Amino acid sequence: MLCLEFENQLTDYIEGVVGPDISRQMAEHALRCPVCHETLSAVRSTVEACRVATVPMPSRELEARILQRTIPASAMSCADFEEYLTDYLDGFLPANLYHRWERHAALCDNCTELPGEVVRAIGACYTYIGEEQPVPVGLNERILQATLGTIVPHEVRAPWTSRTASWLRYWLDPIISPQLASVATMLLVAVLVLTNTVSADGSISGLYNKSLQLAEQAGGKSNVEVNELSDDLKQLVEPKEQKPAPAPPKEEDNQQKEQNKSDTKPTDTGKR
Amino acid sequence: MGAVKVLAISEGAELVRRCRAGDGAAWEEIVQNYSRRIYNLAYRFTSRADTAEDLTQEVFVRVYRSLDQYDSKQGDLQNWLMRLARNLIIDDYRKRQRTPHDNHADDLADHSYHLHSRTNTVQQEMERRELGVQVQAGIDKLSPDLRTCVILRDIEELSYQEIVDLLRIPEGTVKSRINRGRIELAKILRRMKVVAMSET
Numbered sequence: 001m002l003c004l005e006f007e008n009q010l011t012d013y014i015e016g017v018v019g020p021d022i023s024r025q026m027a028e029h030a031l032r033c034p035v036c037h038e039t040l041s042a043v044r045s046t047v048e049a050c051r052v053a054t055v056p057m058p059s060r061e062l063e064a065r066i067l068q069r070t071i072p073a074s075a076m077s078c079a080d081f082e083e084y085l086t087d088y089l090d091g092f093l094p095a096n097l098y099h100r101w102e103r104h105a106a107l108c109d110n111c112t113e114l115p116g117e118v119v120r121a122i123g124a125c126y127t128y129i130g131e132e133q134p135v136p137v138g139l140n141e142r143i144l145q146a147t148l149g150t151i152v153p154h155e156v157r158a159p160w161t162s163r164t165a166s167w168l169r170y171w172l173d174p175i176i177s178p179q180l181a182s183v184a185t186m187l188l189v190a191v192l193v194l195t196n197t198v199s200a201d202g203s204i205s206g207l208y209n210k211s212l213q214l215a216e217q218a219g220g221k222s223n224v225e226v227n228e229l230s231d232d233l234k235q236l237v238e239p240k241e242q243k244p245a246p247a248p249p250k251e252e253d254n255q256q257k258e259q260n261k262s263d264t265k266p267t268d269t270g271k272r
Numbered sequence: 273m274g275a276v277k278v279l280a281i282s283e284g285a286e287l288v289r290r291c292r293a294g295d296g297a298a299w300e301e302i303v304q305n306y307s308r309r310i311y312n313l314a315y316r317f318t319s320r321a322d323t324a325e326d327l328t329q330e331v332f333v334r335v336y337r338s339l340d341q342y343d344s345k346q347g348d349l350q351n352w353l354m355r356l357a358r359n360l361i362i363d364d365y366r367k368r369q370r371t372p373h374d375n376h377a378d379d380l381a382d383h384s385y386h387l388h389s390r391t392n393t394v395q396q397e398m399e400r401r402e403l404g405v406q407v408q409a410g411i412d413k414l415s416p417d418l419r420t421c422v423i424l425r426d427i428e429e430l431s432y433q434e435i436v437d438l439l440r441i442p443e444g445t446v447k448s449r450i451n452r453g454r455i456e457l458a459k460i461l462r463r464m465k466v467v468a469m470s471e472t
Contacts, residue, residue, distance in 0.1 A: 086451035117458035124407045124461065125426035131404035132312045136325055139311065143303050143329050147336040148296050156296025 001029040006036045014044060064103035076104040081111050085118060284349025288342050303332060306350070310357045316423050317365045319412045327364055331357045358428070358438055362420060369416045410460040418453035425450045 006029050012018045013026045030037045068075050076084075076097075081104045087093050088101055105112060141151040148156050290298035310331055315324035335356055342352055411419055424430045424438065435446050 082455055083448075083451070085455060086447060114455065114458065117462055118454050121410075121454055121458040121461055122426055124403055125422070125457075128404045128407040129427055129429070132308060133315055133321075135308045135311055136321065139325055139328060140300075140303050140307055142325075143307065143332045144296075144300060146329055146333050148299060150296070153296030153300035156294060156299075159294070 001025045003029075003033060003036050006030070006033070007039065010040065010043060014040075014047065061106045064107045067103060068107060074100060075107075076100045078104075078108060078111055081105070081108070082114070085115060088115070089119065281344055281348045285342075285344035288339055288344075288349060291336075291339050299336065302335075302349075302353075306353055307332070309354070310361075313354075313357060313428070314361050316408065316411065316427060317361055317419075318368075319408060327361060330364070331360050334360055355438075358424070362438070365416065365420065406461060406464055407457075410457050410464065413460050414453055414456055418449050418456060421446060421449040422453035422457060426454070 006026060009018060009022060009026055013023065018026065030040050081101060084093060084097060084101055088098070093101060105115060144151050144153055150156065287298045287302055291302065307328060311324055311328045314327040314331070315321065318324050318327065335353060338356065342349065346352070411422060414422065420439070421435065424435050425432075430438070432443055432446055436443050439446065
């Protein structure tokens with residue numbers, strides 16, 4: 001096989017569409033001829049590179065240009081573009097306006113740089129926030145003079161009562177305030193419960209009167225109990241003297257007693 | 273922002289209570305804490321140091337006379353103070369706009385934007401200050417309505433609703449003015465840079 005014939009068959013050979021005889025002859029020639037061997041390798045690598053090569057993305061203006069040429073009515077005006085600029089930066093543009101806005105930003109030479117400039121202007125304002133001027137000399141004194149009537153504010157003092165109250169409040173508030181609320185709540189609940197359960201009419205005065213009655217009753221009862229207790233104690237303390245046994249009652253005394261009982265019965269009946 | 277000492281709600285309420293009781297030291301503490309911020313707010317609206325000083329003094333006089341109206345339950349002292357200050361400064365700004373006078377910033381009249389060759393840190397500091405001056409000059413060139421909205425939004429960092437409540441205009445108008453103000457400011461700053469570059 002000659003080199004010319006090898007080159008003519010090269011594409012079909014690489015793609016594998018030649019017959020077995022031609023394929024064998026092509027292989028033998030490539031082994032014998034270094035030039036054709038190099039050509040075969042170069043073409044194979046080139047074809048492979050073409051297969052894996054990526055297609056570059058088109059520019060953003062391409063789509064915008066196509067739409068502007070085909071449906072020019074959908075293009076946004078420069079006035080509308082500026083009108084929607086802040087909404088675009090804030091992310092508030094609806095989808096249809098968003099794409100139209102971006103197309104205008106891509107195509108319009110007058111408006112392309114504007115969004116970046118506005119963002120830089122906003123950034124400059126934020127930087128300016130930290131650039132505060134110092135207070136002019138004497139301004140604070142003039143303010144004090146206009147309000148207090150003196151540039152020495154310590155000369156103006158609150159009354160001692162107010163200062164004392166402030167001092168007490170400063171030290172006691174953090175301690176008392178949280179507990180006072182709970183104590184006050186508990187006292188309120190206790191009063192409400194007691195007035196409803198003890199007092200006859202549910203009022204504070206009713207509670208007071210009822211408590212007095214209870215105290216008197218308790219006092220009277222305690223006096224009776226004290227007397228009984230003292231009697232018991234006396235019996236325990238007094239010496240043990242054997243008292244004479246009482247004489248057996250005589251029969252005459254019994255009969256007299258029975259007569260007395262029968263006489264007194266009608267009187268007893270009348271008393272009842 | 274700046275060197276404002278952050279006071280807790282209870283501390284601010286205590287200071288106001290002491291002021292009401294006649295304690296001069298408490299009032300001095302309030303003045304020292306907030307005079308810088310209020311002065312800077314006034315300066316950003318007026319672009320004049322002397323006008324800003326007078327305005328700051330007026331604000332504090334009004335605050336001093338309004339201390340009885342402060343209620344700690346409605347917010348901390350700083351919020352109440354700044355709300356009052358913004359109201360007064362914006363009212364004063366609007367009055368000044370209705371009165372024709374030389375509205376140009378005297379402090380910025382002879383400013384130069386040249387940047388000289390220096391070391392990195394010094395140059396960065398210079399550039400930062402230059403930027404601040406440029407921003408103030410740019411804001412000064414805006415119309416009053418746009419200037420007010422840009423200052424409140426991008427410098428005072430108020431929300432849209434807070435600006436609506438402060439200026440008593442619809443939210444759509446607020447957004448529109450902020451948008452237009454930012455665009456105008458961007459164009460002004462661009463022109464400044466072009467001028468600066470052409471002069472170097």
